Amino acid sequence: MLERVARILFVATMVFGICGCGEDVDDHVVPQGNGPKPSTEFFSAAELTRTIGELSSDEYGGREDGTPGAQMARDFIINELSLCGVEPAGENGTFEQVVTGGSINIIGKVQGTDDVLSNRYIQIAGHYDHLGTVGNGVCSGPGGAICNGADDNAAAVGILIGVACALANNPAKKSILITSWGSEEPPDFLTSRMGSQYWVAHPTVPLAAVETSLTMDLVGSDLWPDYPIHMYMGAETSPELAATIDSVAKPAGLPIRRAGIHLAEQITLNGIPYATTAWSDYDAFRDARIPFVFISNGQNKRYHRPTDTFDQLNLPKIGQEAIFLLDVIWELGNTFVHPSFEKGRTDDLVDATTLVELLTAALASGGIVDTLSLSTTSKSNIQSDLANVQAINNQLAGGSSATATQINKMAAATQRLMCLAGNSYSEAACQNF
Secondary structure, three states: OOOOOOEEEEOOHEEEEEEOOOOOOOOOOOOOOOOOOOOOOOOOHHHHHHHHHHHEEEEEEEEOOOOOOHHHHHHHHHHHHHHOOOOOOOOOOOOOOEEOOOOOEEEEEEEEOOHHHHHHOOOOOOOOOOOEEEOOOOOOOOOOOOOOOOOHHHHHHOOOOHHHHHHHHOOOOEEEEEEEEEOOOOOOOOOOOOOOOOOOOOOOOHHHEEEEEEEOOOOOOOOOOOOOOOEOOHHOOHHHHHHHHHHOOOOOOOOEEEEEEHHHHHHEOOOOOEEEOOOOOEEEEEOOOOEEEEEOOOOOOOOOOOOOOOHHHHHHHHHHHHHHHHHHHHHHHOOOOOOOOOOOOHHHHHHHHHHHHHHHHOOOOOHHHHHHOHHHHHHHHHHHHHHHHHHHHHHHHHHOOOHHHHHHHHHHOOOOOHHHHHOOOOOOHHOOO
């Protein structure tokens, strides 16, 4: 264990360039880091191939809850965490937590080095379950008999293992909670049987001590072919968390962007808000008013299909994503700042700027219109969306505030792109946003 370095006094309002850290900060100091950042050796192509390739192999049968493949996945993940020094943080001194309904969560911990800060947790997650085999009512489509779930969600688990091992070899001041949930997929999605929902209702560490939650889902592929954008959504609800993500250096060649989670959740049909839906395990933490980030590349045409296989992953991109996530956690784990949570808070200018970039790329040569051979109707609608969002972006950049109508337009443009990139609906249905 490295020696704890001396703390230095610091003016609270200089932390992240803002004030309002969610608690009294008058006597706060900012701890220096634990020396060099953790090694990135766990994110090599060989390591990611070994872990992600294993979990998404046919031998695991699609990792459906209640099957031998799911048990094999748990055994593999727990063994990997144990070998690199992660401590169990589940029930009865184990890595496991039994979920009502039959699933099992995996929970580990990297103990922090600071006497005070080690009582706080940065929680990172990636669910390990998937859909099993074709014909079970959820997994369908051509390409094979097994839904291997390489992108959904073996890639995230591979990053999770690598980050956990890197931090176990060089801990931060705060403790890091390593979680891989069961029962994220249907039929348990957004029910009390969902692994993340169950853990928040039955936490194995004090829930009030969890100060940030970072959830990965669909981080192995591109939104459409050869478009490598990587999204951090939800940080707008915490100014301190957003500032940290913005301040961390981005890997060259990997466009990491922030966007409001409401844009992905708020379904707007023909200009009218229709429904709101959460997309992954972050939802339970948001409901508990814990600052959160949903990290994802979005659904693509292989989502929930047998074609979601290891050979379709963007392995160099996964390595870059892992390095950036490790850097974010390192910053969060070595500061006294306790991120605040502001329900409903938005960063509308950030949203508009990100969306202009997405829509411009969608229309460019090699964009979604070209690579997916979309219709002239889809192209025209994306062009209209871009014009709307560019106008909104210009107004916001000039100091105006976004209206409800403008936010609905941005949500509709986001939903249309998500619809066209994924495979849940026909291209014709995507015109209704």
